[in-house]
Amino acid sequence: MSRKISYKDAINEALSQEMERDKSVIVMGLDNAGGRGTEGEKDAWGGVLGVTKGLYGKYGDRVMDTPISEAAYIGSAVGAAACGMRPVVEMMFVDFLGVCFDQMMNQAAKFRYMFGGKSVTPVVMRTMYGGGFRAAAQHSQVLYSILAHIPGLKVVVPSTPYDAKGLLIECIRDNDPVIFLEHKALYGMKGEVPEESYTIPFGQANIVREGKDLTIVALGRMVHMASQAAASLAKTGVEVEVIDPRTISPIDWATILKSVEKTGKLVVVDEANPRCSMATDISAKVVQEAFKALTAPIKMVTAPHTPPPFSDVLEDLYIPNAAKIEAAVRSIL
Amino acid sequence: MSRKISYKDAINEALSQEMERDKSVIVMGLDNAGGRGTEGEKDAWGGVLGVTKGLYGKYGDRVMDTPISEAAYIGSAVGAAACGMRPVVEMMFVDFLGVCFDQMMNQAAKFRYMFGGKSVTPVVMRTMYGGGFRAAAQHSQVLYSILAHIPGLKVVVPSTPYDAKGLLIECIRDNDPVIFLEHKALYGMKGEVPEESYTIPFGQANIVREGKDLTIVALGRMVHMASQAAASLAKTGVEVEVIDPRTISPIDWATILKSVEKTGKLVVVDEANPRCSMATDISAKVVQEAFKALTAPIKMVTAPHTPPPFSDVLEDLYIPNAAKIEAAVRSIL
Amino acid sequence: MSELKKEDLLKAYRIMKEIREFEERLHVEFATGKIPGFVHLYAGEEAVATGVCMHLTDQDRISSTHRGHGHCIAKGVDIIGMMAEIYGKKTGTCCGKGGSMHIADLEKGMLGANGIVGAGPPLVCGAALASKFKGTDGVGVAFFGDGASNQGTVLESMNLANVWNLPVIFLAENNGYAESTGVKYNVPTPNIADRAAGFGMPGVTVDGNDFFAVYEAAGVAIRRAREGGGPTLLECKTNRFFGHFEGDAMTYKAPGEVKRQREENDCLKIFSAKVISAGLVTAAELEAIDKEVAALINEAVAKAVAAPKPTEADLLTDVYVSY
Amino acid sequence: MSELKKEDLLKAYRIMKEIREFEERLHVEFATGKIPGFVHLYAGEEAVATGVCMHLTDQDRISSTHRGHGHCIAKGVDIIGMMAEIYGKKTGTCCGKGGSMHIADLEKGMLGANGIVGAGPPLVCGAALASKFKGTDGVGVAFFGDGASNQGTVLESMNLANVWNLPVIFLAENNGYAESTGVKYNVPTPNIADRAAGFGMPGVTVDGNDFFAVYEAAGVAIRRAREGGGPTLLECKTNRFFGHFEGDAMTYKAPGEVKRQREENDCLKIFSAKVISAGLVTAAELEAIDKEVAALINEAVAKAVAAPKPTEADLLTDVYVSY
Ligand SMILES: Cc1ncc(C[n+]2csc(CCOP(=O)(O)OP(=O)(O)O)c2C)c(N)n1
Ligand SMILES: Cc1ncc(C[n+]2csc(CCOP(=O)(O)OP(=O)(O)O)c2C)c(N)n1
């Protein structure tokens, strides 16, 4: 497997292969084809950053463009999923969840429980998250903690092209509602991705780097920051273990706990705001379940408790980075 | 101060006194007066459970009823707040935030930061939360963790009539957007409440009961469950300290940390679902800041990772109670 | 009337009567304190759900509201299971986990009552979309109230249904009230159907207490949808006989308002009078149905009361298919 | 035209020209890579913001969109500060914390550009409500696009404004596109203004490239609102000359479409031709303004480039008034 493609192309390929395989898979979102109702090119956009580009050419009207009515079209995806389809619906940026959250939180997530187990709702919601684009307070948020808080949703945060493809295919085949979060600053990242279809099961963390001195759990784009920090620490003889949970609901507690049992120390790296976050979630689990093993305070490296700022200097200070992670690690060595 | 009134009446009194004092305070929400556009009584409802009953008689059109358009009317409250009013707007149940969250999360919460400090948005959003009414999955949620995650919002969870009145008046006078969460199962609870107006500052926890053996931090209605557990434990000689943070954003970390420094043990009681919750938030803070003092794993007592069930037997199993808290305490003594 | 065979007329009457009896009985039982939670009764509005659902099969889907019992019964959901559900019993339609506000039966094309005002129309758009992709001629009907007509989701869905040319009927049940607030306050036009034109679809208003008016108008809209003609907004003006939910004293209604409606605008009385005077059905035939329905509701209550509650083992199941 | 004094005509031209020059210059500067983030340009639509805001004072409030520069300039926000903001500088209108999508100036009655499509109309309803309570005759204008006309918040707000009888103008800027999608796909009626009737308010459509048409129609709506007559939906049909955002190749437009619009439908050209041929203003007077505006924009860019960035100390401030 030596073919390298981008995170963005890996997502596109996963969608294409699943649409090919299963007629009940449909794709919908703002401008996911693009150019409808115009006199110019059809398939003009493939979504705002081009992730679904080309699918319209291959699958025609199974790629549905939508009016700017997130609640209605995401709700439609939920309804269609409850009636035998497997929609992959895009909420362009996760920051927009405020206009359509009910359909995910109170409808999709709760149907099965409210209906006594007598329904399945295999809807996938793709959405972009995260900072680095100087896109300011309403287009740079992370927000997956909010989604992970809701029982009934599954939440997936791939950090590499390989994981993006395998996890997205898993999402589409899964019978529960899943939110698939794409970090917009990773779209250009290239990595090895098999051409053939494959899946990665939910709840299976990836040990990105082994180490005995300290455990870092990092999410999404932060996995790469953590790896950078670990590489730098290794030069001074500190062996850090870096874990990428890949899915945060469900989450692979066993791998995280086992690592902390070994290292006795934990740093959690989460690009989100700190309060009630995945960083606190992982910290809390570890202090409950691996307390005896802990030999130092847990450290969290997160964005501060402020909205994302616009200016590049401020955003660079805002997003966790390798230097901050390294400092957090050193503070508890 | 010997007058006892209910939690519900305390809220009503706070609203009335502030409307009396300050003409820029207005109240809006579904049926907050009631009976508009009918041939029957005006002021017929005072909100779905009667909390605002009587305000229309006293303040007339400053009590505004609204169409069922939460995004529009809550957004209006936000806009009015940015233009010199002090609206107290009701989102009937916190479960409805999915239809209007954007106006709180991306508008009210972010204005000041996005606008470089050049705005104030003194809007208060009152909302009911919590279980016990057999109101099932879409009318029993807690969800304050989602709100606490968002920088720019303040989040208040009064557990007694006294706190409800003093905190609500503080909310109304505060210059930031505040969410005021009323536990529907506490409305009937009576307690001493001064007739005159008073405020309780944000970020000041209440030590409900002192003790040296273990710290319980409990929120909202759970404060009473924790007190019950503490009373029962006291009979066997276990002295538990019970802390009610009263506001969760900001939150009084100093009082919590000081208590854990003393007791070495922590149980957090949160009626919410467990993932990315206030329970994890408090656990994470303590393991970061008071690690050395900790002599046992932290325990969380929360609802399980499921939607709220309807049937009374299931709901009783779902909501944390004194017995579960006591068991959690005993498990780490 | 002529369109309907006698068996259809009897069927329509039976459904309306089942709903009425179900609701009247719940009103009584609720007062005893044995029924948990919030209960919103549909009594008075029976002709609407029935007139619409008489056109539907199991492959057509509806979404309902917090006031969902009538829609469920009209769509064929089992009454014994519904009653048990409302009592919070393990034998209920949703195993006691949903309750009155969440009764659903996907096999019957009933996508659920819903505790969130306005949540149904998007779901029904999706159901209709599924019908299109699956190549059935199934339609979707979104029931919603006059109050719900102001919820953004409802308005967005109307537009979406037209953009996607979906076989959807937006069925506005205008009972004059959203909780305690009159439709005259919340809706600034004479009819909710006036909103249709702005989304490029036909809007029709009928007397929702007249089964036949509903049946006919729904028939037109549903045929149009089945044939690919797109969505319709159909408004039915009707009354609710009980409070917004059980426990509501209805002081916002004019004195005698409900009494007058029960006397003059009761869809069951209107239906009976019409079919009997037209000689299509006899009073005795209807009385026979009344008896059967009474027995059925008695049975439903007795079974619900006797049924077991869910147990601790049920608490954590059915959140996910797999996790 | 007759209504307007010469100084008003010159003022209108100056504002339109400022917007045009600001946007054309940003287009050039963006290509150099010095401007961070997403930038949506208003060029082509100047007559809309200008024709409306010429009627407004600082106590009237507007909400804007992601495409907000034109609204800001027309509402009197300082151009030097705006440019610095777009460059992410400490001297910017929002101290560099907001950027292009969040420029606001509450003193000027400008409630903010907005990154959330449809978020503005609710806010403006609140602003108008505040005017009513404070007893000013201030109005609110909510600018939104053809794409935004399908967002539930926008539709809900129209209804709410009527229910509360608010002095609000819903100003639909129909530039034919929502990102890459044509209005013909998203909006099933000939005009967005067709939605007004369903919410009980007047709906008017005008040529948004004709400053005078906008000015007149806005004047009627604003007077009506000030006098307590309630909301109006005013649709202005116009064009955008650049992509949805900078970087968009506009392959969805027909070949030559923008070129044709620039030639035939440029609001600045149309305005100039009208006022000059009517003998109200001379070409020389307009050229003098052009020069002043060019100098102003040069100055704004130069100052923005030279200005300091925010510093670490700014990161954590301004989240709350107190915490
Ligand atoms: C999003 C949301 N807002 C408010 C409510 C509370 N609520 C439940 S029913 C109702 C009134 C609905 O009125 P209408 O749509 O006319 O239906 P009806 O009760 O008359 O059948 C309200 C406000 C809710 N459940 N969901
Ligand atoms: C809630 C939400 N959905 C989607 C977007 C992404 N988005 C930004 S602008 C835009 C198109 C808006 O079109 P229109 O309203 O016609 O305004 P125009 O860009 O033409 O000025 C979209 C889809 C957003 N910012 N917010």
Ligand SMILES: [Mg+2]
């Ligand atoms: Mg109603």
Ligand SMILES: [Mg+2]
């Ligand atoms: Mg547009």
